[in-house]
Amino acid sequence: MRRLFRFLRSxxxxxxxxxxxxxxxxxxAFQTFALSAQVAGLTANAAxxxxxxxKEVTKAVARAKAREKAKARLRxxxxxxxxxxxxxxxxxxxxDYREWQEANxxxxxxxxxxxxxxxxxxxxxxxxxxxPESLRPxxxxxxxxxxxxxxxx
Numbered sequence: 001m002r003r004l005f006r007f008l009r010s011x012x013x014x015x016x017x018x019x020x021x022x023x024x025x026x027x028x029a030f031q032t033f034a035l036s037a038q039v040a041g042l043t044a045n046a047a048x049x050x051x052x053x054x055k056e057v058t059k060a061v062a063r064a065k066a067r068e069k070a071k072a073r074l075r076x077x078x079x080x081x082x083x084x085x086x087x088x089x090x091x092x093x094x095x096d097y098r099e100w101q102e103a104n105x106x107x108x109x110x111x112x113x114x115x116x117x118x119x120x121x122x123x124x125x126x127x128x129x130x131x132p133e134s135l136r137p138x139x140x141x142x143x144x145x146x147x148x149x150x151x152x153x
Contacts, residue, residue, distance in 0.1 A: 075088075075092060096116075097109070097112055100112050100115070110149075111149070114149035118149070
């Protein structure tokens with residue numbers, strides 16, 4: 001009788017333990033699925049937010065580029081008018097120098113001229129490299145003719 005009682009007690013304990021473990025496993029599985037669904041939702045939300053901001057940034061960059069192109073076209077158009085163009089060109093260059101001087105207060109006009117010459121030569125060189133190959137000059141055709149400045153650009 002004692003053996004039977006011990007056996008029943010051990011069996012009941014094992015059945016209870018297996019049931020508790022099964023309930024715990026099912027509960028953890030449901031929590032895992034719930035957390036996975038929550039993470040998926042947050043990931044989708046983050047992806048849509050990033051996409052929306054990327055579109056906004058792309059639009060802002062495109063608008064800024066369009067504005068710069070429009071300013072450059074307007075400058076070219078104003079400079080193309082024979083008498084007005086000379087005055088406009090001088091005024092625009094003076095404005096560019098003042099802006100450069102604010103950014104570089106310790107430097108003078110010679111440094112500005114070197115900067116402008118180097119940057120202009122780089123742009124001209126890039127534009128020339130877009131020409132058809134038969135008309136294209138050597139890659140350093142313009143950059144090789146720059147005057148030597150006292151400081152690196």
